[in-house]
Amino acid sequence: MSGILSTLANCLPSREKPYCGGPSVRIGVLGGGQLGRMMIQDAIDLDARVEVMDPSADAPCAHLTQRFVQGNLLDAKAVEAFGTGLDCITIEIEGVSVPGLEALERKGVRVVPKPAHIALIQDKGLQKQFFQKHNIATAPFALQMANGDRSALGYPVVQKLRRGGYDGKGVAVLKDASSSHFEGKDAHCVLEKKIDIEKELSVVVCRRSAYDTKCYEPTECVFDPRGNVVQLIVSPASITPEQKATCNALAKQVVDAMDYIGILAVEMFLEKGTGKIMVNELAPRAHNSGHHTIEQCATSQFGQLLRVVLDLPLGDVSPTRAKAAAMVNILGSPSVAKGSKPLYRGLREALGKPGVYPHLYGKSTVSPFRKMGHITMVGDDRDEVVELAKEVLASVACEAAP
Amino acid sequence: MSGILSTLANCLPSREKPYCGGPSVRIGVLGGGQLGRMMIQDAIDLDARVEVMDPSADAPCAHLTQRFVQGNLLDAKAVEAFGTGLDCITIEIEGVSVPGLEALERKGVRVVPKPAHIALIQDKGLQKQFFQKHNIATAPFALQMANGDRSALGYPVVQKLRRGGYDGKGVAVLKDASSSHFEGKDAHCVLEKKIDIEKELSVVVCRRSAYDTKCYEPTECVFDPRGNVVQLIVSPASITPEQKATCNALAKQVVDAMDYIGILAVEMFLEKGTGKIMVNELAPRAHNSGHHTIEQCATSQFGQLLRVVLDLPLGDVSPTRAKAAAMVNILGSPSVAKGSKPLYRGLREALGKPGVYPHLYGKSTVSPFRKMGHITMVGDDRDEVVELAKEVLASVACEAAP
Structure with a gap:
């Protein structure tokens, strides 16, 4: 025991x-x-x-x-x-x-989670091989040693460092053989077919045992091209009920194949044209795409992880608190000097709007694009919530205190 | 400034x-x-x-x-x-x-709140005089020096120590002149007409300024006769819309008359027969009768207090997250030895039920009737939520760890 x-x-x-x-x-x-x-x-x-x-x-x-x-x-x-x-x-x-x-x-x-699962996820190459072995839908790929020939899958192709990448770092899109790419001794990587992405989706799944597994509804992620960081997460995703079922089945397939214990974010692509849903990558922890669960769902992703850790029954994942939610990150403004003292502009006004919930992370310094906090918007109407999120995103900024 | x-x-x-x-x-x-x-x-x-x-x-x-x-x-x-x-x-x-x-x-x-308001509320005699002065409905009363004649209002009468009482301590109901009562040098008290109570109600009101004041919906309190401690708080109270309006107007009247800044719990009686609503007493802080706001309302009473303290706009008090809520305290079992290490029985099962939210207070020792935590139940149907609360109340206990 x-x-x-x-x-x-x-x-x-x-x-x-x-x-x-x-x-x-x-x-x-x-x-x-x-x-x-x-x-x-x-x-x-x-x-x-x-x-x-x-x-x-x-x-x-x-x-x-x-x-x-x-x-x-x-x-x-x-x-x-x-x-x-x-x-x-x-x-x-x-x-x-x-x-x-x-x-x-x-x-x-x-x-929690098991060390072997963390090891698997630390290496994007092993992740891809795992998907392949268990027939989990994923983009075609090839593993590549440092300084190898990157033309295996043709061009354009996505080069991802096997280890150490996060928030878009360690990922490069190569248009042709002359595109700038990662190389050198740390550049073991995965080459992945560049998917024509219609939507980026995410399912946060929590598994305490084979008999106690719960998937939150899929969310939809919108990326900010400036920092390649998720800027807007919307729940529910605007996909068909069949697509939702596919997403959750895929997340369940992943955790069952691994015999995973803990919380796992399964990031997915919905391919344009084919409508195919495939797993992009995994995060073995609470995830940005699950922050809205604090305000929208009966149990938050953090409460859920605690329940697994403490071996307590998993909580209800239904969106009982609000029909729709959207989440925006509060990032350090591009122009701040690295290591400045933060100042949150627009927060006071945002707090005056119903359905707006800021979460500041208590970081003592701000740098360009650093995640300083997030704000969740909730409401009954998805379109209105997305509109409110865009408004808040445009008006809240983390700058440097003078 | x-x-x-x-x-x-x-x-x-x-x-x-x-x-x-x-x-x-x-x-x-x-x-x-x-x-x-x-x-x-x-x-x-x-x-x-x-x-x-x-x-x-x-x-x-x-x-x-x-x-x-x-x-x-x-x-x-x-x-x-x-x-x-x-x-x-x-x-x-x-x-x-x-x-x-x-x-x-x-x-x-x-x-926050102002020192003068804390001083006023620390003394139940001054509170009563304040209500009287500002025509705020309250039970008839008389102030009494230590060892004075307690027959001023006839019998039965409620004797309340002016200072230091809490959770029913410092309150005695005197049936006749021979009933046991508080006396001695600390027994300056208020004698209050014993109201025939139909319901005990409470309004938590938050006031940042005369222009930013918000009242939560009135709640209904059910007391446990064993320890004279609130055992079940239900929101919304089962009173008429007119009675709700009276409660909120009364709470607003109190904070405006005081020019109160902060959060205030206004406890009230609804009198049997007359239907009259009167203020019982005030608490100048977050209150047991507002704990359900964490799970039921757009802004919790704690978030609201913070907004006043930080001079940020008050949040929405609407019950956007659930139509109905009930709150039960987790009290130390009557039989525990004072100062025992706590053990929460039934909590694991309670966590398995949707809509059940425990809050343990992290107290290192348990004593009989000590408040060790509370549990909030939420749902769409008030009767079902009350039923669930009673079930949880009967099955969760804080005992002594062996």
Whole structure:
């Protein structure tokens, strides 16, 4: 029996495992950014003690926990030292030491998600091979060693670094053989057929066991071409009921094939012309495309992850709180000097509008395109909500305080 | 200009006062219990830095803040020392040093609510005189010095200590001259005509200025006779639209007469037979009868209080998230030994039911009838929600861990 289960079970012998909370349940989180911060907001309600490790001393979670450890998340020894004695540990970023987590698992710490799944997702090449092996629809691809011939799939082709990319970084579209591309010793990559994308969709799925798996409704992502970062997420996606069912079936297929435990964001493409839906990539954690669940759904993605971590029944994923939601990121303005003190322009006015919910991440400095927060808009009418989101997006900015 | 306003205005000269958040906005809270804790959950979203003072080293807020000060809330010097340098300060308990807050006000700290209003509410005698002076409907009463003649209003009569009572403590119903009553040097009290109560109602009202005041819909309170503590709060109250309007008008009359700034719970009686609605008493803070606003309303009472404190526009109070809500407290079981480690029985099962939202307060020990948390139930049908609340109330218990 893992640490946490035995802790819970030891409280009192009973069929229903009474819940103790407080110092009896110690959850560790690798990463102390906004995702950990929003999880802490929900953990407070369950009196679960969340302890945090992050490389930055003033990470957004640093002051919201009884134990904050500054450390390198990719250092196996540091991760093992942080997690020893915890009941369970989870992540809010995929760039963490898998050997460190494996060592903790051997010590009886419940690790969510499983270290092998984090390793799989850390490598876009392994992800693609996994999709292929399990007949999960995905764009045609070829794996490529550093400095290899990039013409395998013809042009245009998308070159993705196998490791370390995020938010559009580590992705290049090559129009022809002369296009600038990643190279050098770290440039092991996936070459992927360039899909003619009609929509980018995402399904956040939570799986506690084969018998307790829940998919949120698919959302639709709109990217900002400036920073190649998601700028507008809309729920529900404007797709047919059949397409929704396909998205959720695909997400379910992925987690079942992996025997995944935890929360997973499954990003998908809807192909123009063919109408084919295929998996783009996975994120083994709470995700930007699930932030709207806080205001729209009966259970938020953060509450859901906590339930998996604590082995509590998953919550209702229905959009009971609002028929439609849209989410915009608050990014650092392109012109701010890196490391400036942030100033949120337009927030006061946004707060005066019904159905507008800002979430600032508590970052002490702003840089161009840095994610400083997000704002969720909810309402009964999808078009009105999208309109409101665009208005808010145009009027709220994170600039540098003078 | 008060500290916070100048801080905000100094960030950048502009009509709209851009919001800085983070260390630029330092809010102090006197009291580190569940109300402060739930306010911190909302403050995280506004990146407002909340600092806390509480007499107990392991208060529910102790580990959720950058600065926690252990101290006596009734000690003027301690309160002044805690609050010096803050932009604003608020309370989550009315038993605080008013002279300490007045000293802070003189130093330019924005104090919400005003010290004079806290002083008024700390004394039930002054409260009653205030109602009388401003023609605010309330039960007939007489003030009484310690050991005075209690027969002024005949019998039965309710004796309430003027100071220090809470959750039914400091209140006695005297059937006749021989009934046991409060006496001795601290027994200055209010004698109040015993109202034949049809319903106990409550309106939480938030007032940022004369031009920005919002009342939540009246709720209905059901008391548990064992501990004389509210056990079930239902929103909306089952009263007529005219009665609702009377309740809200009464709450508005109270805050306008006081020129109150902050959040105020106005507890009321609906008298049997006459149908008359009268004010019972006031609480100058977030209140048990407003907890359901977290899950039912567009803006929670905690978010609302923060908006007043930060001088941001008040949020929408409509029940946009659910048509009906009911709230039950999780109290320490009558049989637990005082100071036991808590164990929450039935919570796991409750979490498996849609529409059930537990909030544990993170108290490290349980005692009989101690408020350990609350659970809110929401849904479309009021009767079904009340039924679910009763089910949950019967099945969830806070006992002692073995």
